[in-house]
Amino acid sequence: MDSLELDIHLPLRSFELELALAVGRETFALVGPSGAGKTTVLRAVAGLAQPSEGRIVLGDRVLFDSRRDVDLVPEDRGVGFVFQDYALFPHLTVEQNVAYGGRSRAAELLDRFRIGHLAKARPGQLSGGERQRVGLARALARGPGILLLDEPLSALDSHTRAAVRLELKELLDELDLPVLLVTHDFQDAAVLADRVAALAEGRIRQIGTPSELITTPADAFVASFTGANVLAGTARPGAGGLTEVELDGGGVVYSVDEAEGPVEVAVYPWDVSVAHDAPDDSALNHVRGSITSLVVVGNRARVQVGGLVSEVTAASAERLGLAEGDVVTASFKAAATRLVERATSAR
Amino acid sequence: MRRRLFDGALVVATVLALTFLLLPLVAIFLRVPLGTLVSQLGSDVAVDALLVTLETNAIAQALIVLVGTPTAYFIASRQFRGRALAITLVELPLVLPPAVAGLALLAAFGRLGLLGGTFETLGVTVSFTKAAVVLAVVYVASPFYIRGAIASFEALDQPLLDASRTLGAGPARTFFRIALPLAAKGLGAAAALSFARGIGEFGATIMFAGSLQGVTQTLSLAIYAQFDLDFDVALSLGALLVVVCAAILVTVKLLPAWTRSSSTSIFPFAPSSSS
Numbered sequence: 001m002d003s004l005e006l007d008i009h010l011p012l013r014s015f016e017l018e019l020a021l022a023v024g025r026e027t028f029a030l031v032g033p034s035g036a037g038k039t040t041v042l043r044a045v046a047g048l049a050q051p052s053e054g055r056i057v058l059g060d061r062v063l064f065d066s067r068r069d070v071d072l073v074p075e076d077r078g079v080g081f082v083f084q085d086y087a088l089f090p091h092l093t094v095e096q097n098v099a100y101g102g103r104s105r106a107a108e109l110l111d112r113f114r115i116g117h118l119a120k121a122r123p124g125q126l127s128g129g130e131r132q133r134v135g136l137a138r139a140l141a142r143g144p145g146i147l148l149l150d151e152p153l154s155a156l157d158s159h160t161r162a163a164v165r166l167e168l169k170e171l172l173d174e175l176d177l178p179v180l181l182v183t184h185d186f187q188d189a190a191v192l193a194d195r196v197a198a199l200a201e202g203r204i205r206q207i208g209t210p211s212e213l214i215t216t217p218a219d220a221f222v223a224s225f226t227g228a229n230v231l232a233g234t235a236r237p238g239a240g241g242l243t244e245v246e247l248d249g250g251g252v253v254y255s256v257d258e259a260e261g262p263v264e265v266a267v268y269p270w271d272v273s274v275a276h277d278a279p280d281d282s283a284l285n286h287v288r289g290s291i292t293s294l295v296v297v298g299n300r301a302r303v304q305v306g307g308l309v310s311e312v313t314a315a316s317a318e319r320l321g322l323a324e325g326d327v328v329t330a331s332f333k334a335a336a337t338r339l340v341e342r343a344t345s346a347r
Numbered sequence: 348m349r350r351r352l353f354d355g356a357l358v359v360a361t362v363l364a365l366t367f368l369l370l371p372l373v374a375i376f377l378r379v380p381l382g383t384l385v386s387q388l389g390s391d392v393a394v395d396a397l398l399v400t401l402e403t404n405a406i407a408q409a410l411i412v413l414v415g416t417p418t419a420y421f422i423a424s425r426q427f428r429g430r431a432l433a434i435t436l437v438e439l440p441l442v443l444p445p446a447v448a449g450l451a452l453l454a455a456f457g458r459l460g461l462l463g464g465t466f467e468t469l470g471v472t473v474s475f476t477k478a479a480v481v482l483a484v485v486y487v488a489s490p491f492y493i494r495g496a497i498a499s500f501e502a503l504d505q506p507l508l509d510a511s512r513t514l515g516a517g518p519a520r521t522f523f524r525i526a527l528p529l530a531a532k533g534l535g536a537a538a539a540l541s542f543a544r545g546i547g548e549f550g551a552t553i554m555f556a557g558s559l560q561g562v563t564q565t566l567s568l569a570i571y572a573q574f575d576l577d578f579d580v581a582l583s584l585g586a587l588l589v590v591v592c593a594a595i596l597v598t599v600k601l602l603p604a605w606t607r608s609s610s611t612s613i614f615p616f617a618p619s620s621s622s
Contacts, residue, residue, distance in 0.1 A: 043509075046509075046513050047512075047513075048509050048512070048513070073512070073517070074509070074512035074513050075512050075513070075514075075515045075516060075517050077513070079513060080513070081509075081510065081513040083506045083509070083510055084506075085506070087504065087506035087507050087509070087510040089507060089510075089511075089525060089529075090507075090529070091528050091529060100511070100514050100516070100524075101514035101515055102515070138510075138514065139513075139514075141514070142514060142515050
């Protein structure tokens with residue numbers, strides 16, 4: 001069974017990359033802010049960066065082992081690498097690019113990735129989505145044991161991004177290979193990956209399915225990275241088995257999570273509703289403030305109330321007549337309010 | 348008013364500079380009728396000088412490209428101790444007075460020089476032969492090529508070289524299939540500059556190789572020799588060199604324009620970063 005196991009230390013300029021991972025026949029995403037060391041992990045697997053110590057094993061082949069002095073050169077590692085911006089050879093045609101790694105499967109791959117009609121074109125003439133397909137076909141031409149993708153969607157404009165993302169997901173799902181991809185965008189990871197590891201300053205904060213990271217974020221970094229509102233406060237046991245959190249910015253909110261002492265309150269924008277008057281409903285938490293910004297994106301509206309972002313349908317925002325400057329009440333349930341550890345340095 | 352005065356001053360300075368730079372070149376062609384210029388090129392001295400120049404420079408440029416290209420790739424792609432020193436050494440002949448270069452070559456390869464004894468036992472005499480012209484040209488012209496080649500290799504997109512490695516190509520295949528073709532235009536421009544410096548070589552050659560017609564007398568040396576004997580011949584040789592050098596300059600200007608359009612300098616040496 002093909003799988004990647006790595007456990008490495010690799011000093012970077014301002015911190016040390018230190019992580020252990022196991023990737024089976026699945027799509028695994030490393031997510032984190034830029035500069036977290038994500039790309040270096042891929043480069044270490046490909047042999048383009050040398051860990052100071054550790055071990056990297058792909059299937060039954062040891063690619064790197066500092067204790068046994070094993071360090072295979074990149075050309076012997078059998079990994080497919082799709083670079084950020086794809087790094088297609090500009091002086092070669094699409095066909096020559098794909099055949100560079102292996103001639104025997106080139107024709108089949110051109111067909112499979114629907115780029116046969118572009119065989120004689122140069123990379124400079126291709127659209128972003130086409131370039132990505134060429135990059136994937138090229139990386140697979142040698143029959144690699146794993147596919148590495150570095151920010152596969154960052155080279156695309158926002159217009160084509162969503163379509164290419166779905167297309168990429170379909171292509172990855174068809175592959176019977178471990179796939180390790182890195183992205184700074186949690187939404188991309190959530191669409192593409194079966195499992196996700198959140199990385200900050202060279203260390204993994206949490207590994208899980210995308211929905212696990214959203215429902216039970218391990219800390220404030222993961223919560224805010226997955227899109228949650230994060231408010232600092234101090235927790236103490238309150239009435240009815242609930243935890244009462246006094247927010248640093250003023251106000252009190254309640255959560256079903258148990259905690260005591262300094263915490264961060266995480267609540268996702270889609271769990272926050274907005275009304276002009278305090279609603280009489282089951283939500284226990286109410287924050288009153290004026291709308292500082294209201295942005296409509298497609299069928300959704302993002303409403304900023306004080307330190308909270310609420311996401312409501314554009315139709316609701318219109319029906320309620322919400323406008324910037326209005327004083328409103330943002331409400332969310334104690335059951336949708338997560339209490340997580342205070343973030344250390346990374347946000 | 349003040350602005351027009353300033354603009355006027357800029358225009359006057361520019362016209363003055365261009366006129367000064369162009370006038371001597373024009374004078375070469377105006378001094379003697381074109382027909383005379385062309386007929387003088389058929390003289391023995393001119394033909395011999397042309398042949399010596401072409402032969403020695405062809406050999407010298409072949410040596411420069413053959414040895415200079417791997418040298419430049421090594422310096423551009425590896426981090427090693429003394430890298431800055433290596434680059435400085437490559438640049439040293441650029442700032443060295445040619446007369447000193449000739450003297451130094453004589454001290455190293457001359458009959459009484461450092462390696463002269465070794466060469467003599469092998470039955471090889473270097474100084475005052477065609478080989479001496481080749482060595483002098485290589486010495487003064489190679490830094491132009493190597494510097495340009497280093498800049499071209501450094502400007503390569505590192506992910507392209509990395510991609511080649513992950514696709515199963517070793518360092519040698521990566522060099523020949525990716526680095527060399529992508530740097531080719533920059534290398535061509537650097538070679539053209541080096542060639543221009545080579546055919547204009549005078550100081551080091553006259554010190555180290557002498558000026559023997561048909562053996563070591565290149566075009567530049569022939570101009571100097573004919574200067575006292577037959578000014579018309581000197582002028583026609585000069586005209587020939589003007590045409591050749593102008594052609595090289597145009598080539599150098601056009602080469603990088605095919606890859607990038609920004610550069611206006613014939614010195615493609617600006618440090619470039621790769622992501």
